[in-house]
Amino acid sequence: MQIARTLVQLRAARAALAADGRPGLALVPTMGALHEGHLSLIRAARAHGDAVAASIFVNPTQFAPHEDFARYPRDEAADCAMLAAAGCDLVWLPDVATMYPPGDATMIEVAGPALLWEGAARPGHFRGVATVVAKLFGQVRPDAACFGEKDWQQVQVIRRMVEDLGLPVDIIAAPTWREPSGLAMSSRNRYLGARERAAAPTLFAVLTGVRDAICAGAPVGQSIAAAEASLVAAGFTVDYLALVDAVTLAPLHEPAGAARLIAAARLGATRLLDNIAV
Incomplete structure (x- = not known):
């Protein structure tokens, strides 16, 4: 499994996969703190690409000041071990300066399916989600991306964005992974x-x-x-x-x-x- 922390490393890893005869790439965007639900997305992505990449980035622009950005669980070593065991081919681990470089001045404004529910409860949340996902698509250049149905509204917001912007990425929604009790994994x-x-x-x-x-x-x-x-x-x-x-x-x-x-x-x-x- 290749690990990329800079855009130069990411581009080299992407080129190496293509040179290895695996040009089709499916991406699983995550914020880390992985569990079996994330691994189910890796398995689902495998059916939609010659290779599978995952990103780990806790995105500050989708958290409000009073939310849990600072204490959001982070365990990079454990996450990478889980991804390697699941057969992930590439992990993209950007830092905040890479995703939002000095002078960064562009965000994606969302409406439609983003307005109600989570959009109303967490103002600005889907603006941050859409922006970071668009950045990941531009950096990784996947042919497909896999998201979990647990965040149903998020999936619809991303699908709307991809269609509206004409992005060449197939959005795959995978079923919610649940604990034996029925609790959705999160x-x-x-x-x-x-x-x-x-x-x-x-x-x-x-x-x-x-x-x-x-x-x-x-x-x-x-x-x-x-x-x-x-x-x-x-x-x-x-x-x-x-x-x-x-x-x-x-x-x-x-x-x-x-x-x-x-x-x-x-x-x-x-x-x-x-x-x-x-």
């Missing part, structure tokens, strides 16, 4: 205390119950209100729980076409996201 799960970890799977269970109720004909608003009450009773603070159009993220008052139940809720200081298809 790097932030390590923040959960023992009591919070025991309660955390309730989020997926409640989403599943809402989906089943809606599919059985129950009113959407009534089903969501009952679900929010269940989450509060389990110790959650609910940021949002909504039925939305799967592509535009517009709210739906009844299931229509491709729909998605999305939720963000807090247990103590830990914010959990999840979603399921309806």
